[in-house]
Each structure stands twice: as C-alpha cells, then as structure tokens.
Amino acid sequence: MSHGDGDHERYAHYVQKDKIMASALDGTPVVALCGKVWVPGRDPKKYPVCPMCKEIYESMGAGGDKDGGKDGGGKGGKK
Numbered sequence: 231m232s233h234g235d236g237d238h239e240r241y242a243h244y245v246q247k248d249k250i251m252a253s254a255l256d257g258t259p260v261v262a263l264c265g266k267v268w269v270p271g272r273d274p275k276k277y278p279v280c281p282m283c284k285e286i287y288e289s290m291g292a293g294g295d296k297d298g299g300k301d302g303g304g305k306g307g308k309k
C-alpha cells in the first residue's frame with residue numbers, strides 16, 4: 231500500500247488556490263509551501279493542516295488573512 235512517503239499524504243498542505251483549481255481539473259500535482267509535490271485530495275478538510283506549511287505560511291506574514299486558508303493556501307497572491 232504505502233511507499234513510505236511519510237505523513238505527507240495525511241495532511242492538508244497550503245497551496246495557492248488557483249493551482250488547486252488547475253489540479254482539480256487535470257489532476258496534475260501542485261507544490262505545497264513545504265515543498266511537497268502533492269495532488270490535492272478530494273477532501274482536504276478531513277485532514278489536519280501540515281505543520282510545516284502552516285509554519286511557512288505564518289512566517290510569510292500573511293497578516294490576518296488566515297481565514298479559510300486551510301485548503302486553499304489563503305490568497306496566495308504573494309510570491
């Protein structure tokens with residue numbers, strides 16, 4: 231079953247929302263903030279937020295723009 235990819239698959243990672251949209255359409259993997267290349271799950275809300283993504287996201291100084299960021303990576307406007 232598992233290829234030993236660790237816990238990554240069990241977390242919801244922060245990814246830019248438009249990337250998620252694109253991925254949902256054609257199934258291509260996206261790169262999360264933590265560097266994980268990942269195909270967003272059907273149901274990210276079931277999973278806890280990836281601690282690494284969360285840390286990076288917060289350190290980016292998203293400045294009070296946290297709501298709803300869990301599965302969409304917030305606004306993701308900053309590169």
Ligand SMILES: [Zn+2]
Nearest residue numbers: 243264280283
């Ligand atoms: Zn992550």
